Amino acid sequence: MTTATEAKERVGPPSKAARPHPIRDTLIRRSGIGVLTLLLVSILVFAATQILPGNAASAVLLNTATPARLHALEVQLHLNRPAVEQYWTWLVGILHGNFGTSLANGQSVGTLVGGRIVNSAVLVVAAGVIGTVLGVGLGVVAAARRDSLLDHVLSVGALAITALPEFVVAVILVIFFAAVVWHWFPAVSVFVPGTAPWSNPSALVLPVATLVIVIVPYVFRMMRASMIDSLESDYVQMAQLKGVPRWRILLVHALPNAIAPTIQVIGLNFLYLAGGVVVVEYVFNYPGLGQALVSAVSDRDIPQIQCIVLVLAAFYVAVNILTDVISLAVSPRRRLPRS
Amino acid sequence: MLGRAVRTPRGAVGLAIAGCVVLVAAIGPAVAPYSSTEFVTKPFARASAIALLGGDTLGRDVLSRTLDGGWELLLMAAAATALGVAAGALIGVVAAYFGGWTDNVLMRSVDVILAFPQLVFALLLVSILGPKIWLIVLAVAISHAPQVARVTRAASLDITERDFVKAMQILGIPGRRIIRRDVLPNLTSVLMVEIGLRLTYSILVIAGLSFLGFGLQPPAASWGLMINENRVGLIANPWGVLMPAILIALLTIGVNTFTDSVARASLGVGGRSTEPDPLVGLAVEGASA
């Protein structure tokens, strides 16, 4: 029999022994799902390359195929074994770091791609960080001055820029800053693969700028929207009615709440950058993964394509895990259960 | 609701801009002064009376090629969007309504596709089978499906939780009928906005593919391809690059703006009335696991 009186409840953080570890659990669970996803991706990639009409050998040799050469290449590429066995050999090889040899130039794919990962990483990280900081800052400002002229200009601008394809942005930047109007930066980078990209910063500016312009609007809009949501919430109203000064409301009350949904978008942006990098590297002839992918596709260099796609997928999984964990860390409501 | 959107300034402007570009692309080939493969002037010649926008990389008329170069892009983008949204919506609704195993299996399989950036997925398929039109449309459609499925699933879950669906379930009405009669009509606003967003992405990806040389092959006229071809002569005659770039930009800005106005208009019907930026909510909803 329970009485209706308000029982003395235990409240607050549970004791150490009983405390669950949501962050650690999420990390483990997401990593598991991530590995599964990568596996599925590898199957998809491999299966896709298996559905060539004819087969990889004929695709490579094209017009120069004679039955003899075709057969020789098939044996070399293990194409005469059953599909599952081929997949297995391939997968095992990858887990040992052996991605095969490039069909285009005979070099080890692993080394080719490895050298370029850093270059692309520089672009992605630089653009990601700058874009995020800019987007978050502008979003907070626009929300704080909602419906002002600044807000309208920024919002309309974001809407317009979001719609532009990267190659258009890249080309416009080239027109303005490299080729036609001013000549501040090189239109095309003259890197030798293997040299550190930061050794020539002026060649980095336009590619990074392009990527930044492409992702800032997303972060800006999300930050602005969730900041506005925050500022219209009951708890901000309560803080105002307690007499809390405006700056403290913005930074201490509203911002921490607005960050959580924005983290999702920031993660999404990093993923988008992985794709955007393809076009940008192509335009600026930047020696990164994207440019390699484009040439590999033109050359139908299957091993290189497989490798790059897998690297991108691994990046996707890693970013997803990070996003989920950070998201959780920032929301006490999801992280700590009611006791 | 579409009517309401058109009456707002944003909606009207967006629709007008996009409409103009569609018009140019549609009737362009009929009014082009020259054929798109005809050589009419010197490579990268400046604008003149013969060639109003000057010559391109091979001396063909930029104006004619621009007028010819849009309709395929539009058709492909429209087809890819329609396919992708239809497939994604179906998956999302089924996953939401039946829940449990069905839901898990469907959504996890669809998630694998998300591991590929849209452009990369299309490139993968193109690398194997060559730059065929149907392949590009299919690849782009498949890469849309996961996002659409997620958004539709989230919206369907919200709807199926509502009491009016339960009210129908109590009567013993079979699930299929409830989905058709009660759930689907409430999804239209979400779907319309998704169509707009996906259309923008379709245009961007397909134009991007064409830019990289994996769309329509030369000597065909295609806006993306033109931008790439004429890059080298940017200083001599920028129109070869500017004109198609402006058209693509106007198209996507117009579609995006109109979609935004549709999203705002749809808030009146069963949505939150204080949403500061409706498109953003959908973008994140589509992405969260």
Add this chain to the structure above:
Amino acid sequence: MTAPSEDIPVAAADASPAAPHTDGTPRLAVENLRILTAPRRGRPDADVVDEISFTVQPGRVLGLVGESGSGKTTVALALLGYFKRGLRPGGGKVLLDGQDILALPEHELAKIRGRAIAYVPQDPASALNPVLKVGTQLREVFTVHGADPATLNDVLAEAGLEDPAPILAAYPHQLSGGQQQRVGLAMAFACRPRLIVLDEPTTGLDVTTQRRVLDTVRGLCRSYQVAAVYISHDLAVVAEIADEVAVLYAGRLIELGQAREVFASPAHPYTRGLMRAVPVLESTYELHGMTGSPPRPGSRPPGCFFQPRCEFAVAQCELRQPDLVTVSATGHAARCIRAAEVTALSGTAILAAGRAQPPSDEPVLSISGVSVSYSDKPVLRDVNLVVGARQSVAIVGTSGSGKTTLARCVVGLHKDWTGTITFAGHALAPGVRRRSQDQLRRIQFVSQNPYSSLNPRHTVGQIVGAPLAHFSKLSGREHQQRIDDALTSVALRASFAARYPDELSGGERQRVALARALVVNPDLLVCDEVTSALDVSVQAAIVELLLRLQAERGLALLFITHNLPLVRSIADDVTVISAGQVCERGPVTQVLSEPSHAYTRQLLTDVPAFERG
């Protein structure tokens, strides 16, 4: 540290609470307050509230009463100089000890808020920032106003939180509703304010917690001689705690006076109507609703706002807004030309007439040994219940007691239960799938939330017609006729059939939901908190409707609610549930007058008492 009590003349502290203070300036004086909508393109300004004037003395509580749309929250926030987006002040003064709040610039206002004037919000859960610890938010009040944080623990103890450390270290979502509300109270009283504004602070709390919060508020007000304005739509609560009462209708103050006087002999027809709609625990009063609804800002008539719905209306009422007419020496006044007549009428309440047909003994629904568990937690344990034909049985419990789950089991929405449920002599299968068409038709359900129970994309006609189309094959004309009949029986005009739900009010939507349930002529109607989301007068109208329909059609009614006084007015039998178990069952008069179970006794003590004339 501020000690505002020192400013008050000593006489006030000694005076008994019953006598009004007449010396010194009132703590709060509102003069002709007017609030408008902010200007927008294409829409003229509309006034939201106007001509609001009242005073509150130190240590006294003024109850501000009104239904939705009356403007009471707008007025409450204006007392702190705060206006929501879309609203702005349009005239009048808010004087705190003679100083006009509305004339202060923003930074001065920030100094006063939280210190001289405090606010206790309606929903404590959403008023606390989810990402900041409770301690941080409490200490903030001290640091922002320069008060001494050492008194933090005392403040918490006063608010009823004895062991503060775990609460301060927790995040808001880790506390219960009652604890959250106490934190809200602590924040409000922390700096010993001179005026405190409480905006429906006990809505959503169970009756027992509500009782404790009310006691705390009253205690603190008396100790510190704080003037309080208590906003509520719950007349019983206001009757308990308020010394004076002001009634708002459509943005106007239509009655003002000592609480006991206003409730005993209301001087305004609207207040009178409200009193006839409030259910009372002690006797079985007939509940009466009022037809129509209040006019919104922008569509208010030139004359008296209440006139279209008023049974005392005369031709003169349409001409202009009446002034406040005083009807007694103690300051009781009402905005009605016939105020003196209205107040002289005795007996607002009418004892309910006996039922037309005595309920038969043959049970239409019989629940025995039903149990439900989610994972390992039991939600319902061995529940037994009987509903006879033409009988109305209420199930009463707090949230979490399992009453909604029970309803869902009966109706087939919830499948995982053990035990037996018999309907009209045959056992009911657990889920909807395995029940016969006949069973499905004869048991119908109306849920709580009128805003989600109707498909926004269908017209009212389609909504009401859906069950009909499913269970019977009728010609087009017959089908339409049945829909029209169903609508008329719930007092909606047949023309409603073409409307969409978003054009209807909450009360109208519930009527549509009822029509949908009744169109197939069920034998049993299960109502799950169908009036909880509605205003008092609308609730009364729905209850009136349900009782009439029950008499006309011989319906059995299973009525689930947490509102104990309401049970008195609607049910023959009542079952009290707590934590999934039946505590007590029996005829309403018996259980409510002579409860045998301790839980029932506790509930009855905690329900706010309400005396009526």
